[in-house]
Amino acid sequence: MSDYDPQAIEKKWQRRWADERAFEVTEDPGRPKYYCLVMFAYPSGHAHVGHVRNYMIGDVIARMKRMRGFNVLHPFGWDAFGLPAENAAIKNRSHPETWTLDNIAHMKGQLQRLGISYAWERELATCEAAYYRWNQWLFLRMFERGLAYRRRSTVNWCPDCATVLANEQVVDGGCWRCGYAVEPRDLDQWFLRITEYADGLLDGIGRLDDWPAKVLTMQRNWIGRSAGARVRFAVEPAGPAAPAGGDAGADIEVFTTRIDTIFGATFVLLAPEHPLVSRFVDEARDPAGLQKRVQAFRALDRTDRLTGAVEKEGIDTGRRCINPFTGRPVPIWIANFVLAEYGTGAVMAVPAHDQRDFEFARKYGLPVDVVIQPEGAGGGAPLDGATMDAAYAGPGVLVGSGEFTGRSTADAPAEMAQAAEDRGFGRAAVQFRLKDWGISRQRYWGTPIPIIHCGACGLQPVPDEDLPVELPRVAEFSGRGDSPLAQIPEFVDTTCPSCGRPARRETDTMDTFVDSSWYFYRYCDPANDERAFDPAAVRYWGPVDFYIGGVEHAILHLIYSRFFCRVFKDLGMVDHDEPFTRLLTQGMVLRDGAVMSKSKGNVVDPDEMISTFGADALRLYETFVAPPEKEIEWTDSGLEGSFRFLTRVWRLVTRAAPALGGAPRDVIEGGALDPPHRGLRRKTHDTVRRVSGDLDPRAHLNTAVSALMELVNELYAFCDGHGVKLGQPPAAGAGAEALPPATAAVLREAVEALVLMLSPFTPHLCEELWERLGHAGGLRAAGWPEFDPAVAKADEIVVPVQVNGKLRARLTVPADVGEEELRTAALAESAVQAHTAGRRIARVVVVRGKLVNVVAR
RNA sequence: GCGAAAGUGGCGGAAUUGGCAGACGCGCCGGAUUUAGGAUCCGGUGGCCGAAAGGCCGUGGGGGUUCGAGUCCCCCCUUUCGCACCA
Missing domain, CATH: 3.40.50.620 (HUPs)
Structure with missing residues (x-):
């Protein structure tokens, strides 16, 4: 039996926080700011425990930073425009706004019941004219x-x-x-x-030290910068048989990253959508026939074409153009695998040094001219276009390349691009995969x-x-x-x-995605009706220090926002280069191995969990079960375990509290304590050290919680041995009113540190306990506990002794024991002697404070 | 196919710098309390051998570096994620 009643406590403190406007903030130049942000929500109707996890991570960080003296901006809002609202309106014959506002109201209630410390007065919804006008x-x-x-x-x-x-x-x-x-x-x-900023977005990636490497890689790939050259091939006039005659004014511009292989360009390929194709069709001997074949290419399934699922095929246009480096004419083909939207929609084909071109050339009997020979190719015979069975795309030395013969593939591209520019038919160029938005x-x-x-x-x-x-x-x-x-x-x-x-x-x-590309700036000044935001407000709050959200936004929202940041900077409205200093991509919450969704019917409703175990237990469970980045599998028993732990904390603090009042600190500060008391103090201070580091900067929420659980276990053991009865319901007036001052003081120190450090996770419970420990003013007035390294350090340590790397004994020694004593003590151990008997001790490795390893042969 | 990350008890996970593998929790087993159940408290819980003391094995597999490897290096397997004709 426990009288821990989460429903009553949570209601009480949620009301008090709201009445006190506890989490509302204003700019305060006198204090360091911290902008903690979770991705705002699409108001789909119901929050599930997956959302909750995201918001919990943010709330733990925000509350902890607040206790550490930061002026913390922790806002929330709604990504309220979008198609589902419109579809729902069509279905229900209602209005999207009705659906959206109803959903927001419901979800807001859910979040408020979780006790998240949002500055609700800054709440925004992107469907409000006050927002979208900006x-x-x-x-x-x-x-x-x-x-x-x-x-x-x-x-x-x-x-x-x-x-x-x-x-x-x-x-x-x-x-x-x-x-x-x-x-x-x-x-x-x-x-x-957005392509205007492609280089800047790419360069900026190098400075995003606190983003997951995976996201940066995805952004880099998405931007897809390729350095190469553009070269124009002049089209030869159509033959005299052609009806329209054709003219020599047309050029085909290609983009290539391998201009060093251009002497081996034996044909040119156009995308079916290339603008010259229709002209070639008109000028062909059989326009209708060619047109038909081109149409067949264009009609190919777009997805299959993009993913390489279709077989490579080509159509000979019968036309030729001049390779400007060799001066020789090469045939022009249309190929189904050339993409109109990348580069110029035309490529030079070098079958000897590009696998796709190689396959194409073999299929249609086009020439394969080797222009690169691998360097120092030992015994291997030189490449021969007639006999090779795959393209050679590696480095080497140019051959058969006119004046560039003998150059290396490392040097040639720059020289040849320069030559193309000097002669007026090309230039070095950079191509991006990123396209305008x-x-x-x-x-x-x-x-x-x-x-x-x-x-x-x-x-x-x-x-x-x-x-x-x-x-x-x-x-x-x-x-x-x-x-x-x-x-x-x-x-x-x-x-x-x-x-x-x-x-x-x-x-x-x-x-x-336009709406979501700058909402984090609007939070800084949400009521401004004269401008999008006051630059001074963003100068104070920005950039976002810690941003938490799903990895699914790695290349959408997170690139667009970086783009908008640069635009605002060019407008003089922000002065930082990147909007989000640190990014954490939290893992999803699965159930039965699948993402929660209404259609699968596996959604866990937070309200249901709250009504059974309370918001605090739900909060604790979702932060404890795994590191924030990992996906987790929801289990009801895990939540019950968290509830059980909170019950233990409740019992510990409420039953010990009456005995703790007025214990003087100096009893423990200077006084000599017996080993159990010193042990508890050590555990307390060491736990403060561990939890502090786990939360900030590491954000290892799960190990912070387990450290607190260890402290609680130790406190139970301590109470058990010092006359504080926790196990049984208190008899009338039981407890420990007559604790010795030192015991009361040590206990008080431990319990208070526990309540403070647990409070970011389970704020309602901890506010209540803090109050019952006799503190007025709430947790916000208390601050984060400090630790004394000297106290946190054990005065006695256990040092493992190995023989040939295998654990044979343990030594309990003073923490500051010297190397020589350790060696002597280790060798004196009977277990060590037993395992070294009859052997020569070749070496004794002593790592002070860590271990002893005896090497015997 | 290319690239990245990961692989640790029955399960989720821990091990911060190369130094006691398995913290903490779930589950399970036992004890106390209880008329009983539940709850609670205490204890146990990687595998194998053993009555015990103790021993051997053990972080996907195989090799290597080292006094010492979950951690570093090489090869392989599996899973997840990203990219996937980008010229």
């Missing part, structure tokens, strides 16, 4: 700078979601959200010029793009003073048609801000 404002600044632009392009269209997706949102050829196969479509789209969405529930289309003046920005362009209230969602806003005349019809004539509003809305 999306629009920023878009206009980017528009002015050419960073936001409109162009027709082939885009990723998800037929299921009926909208366009960014490249980052296409996973294995499918929609990142619904998995439906994505189709290409040609549409006029708005783009943000397409943000147009043909959906309703998002930020309207603040642009007006005028027949006379073209694209006109909405004047700043007319912001926000508010979403019109739509009565009913039918789900018909492409773009809901386009169907609302009151929204679409407007006048041109420049000439005043009738004009149309842009009806696309912004990708919701």
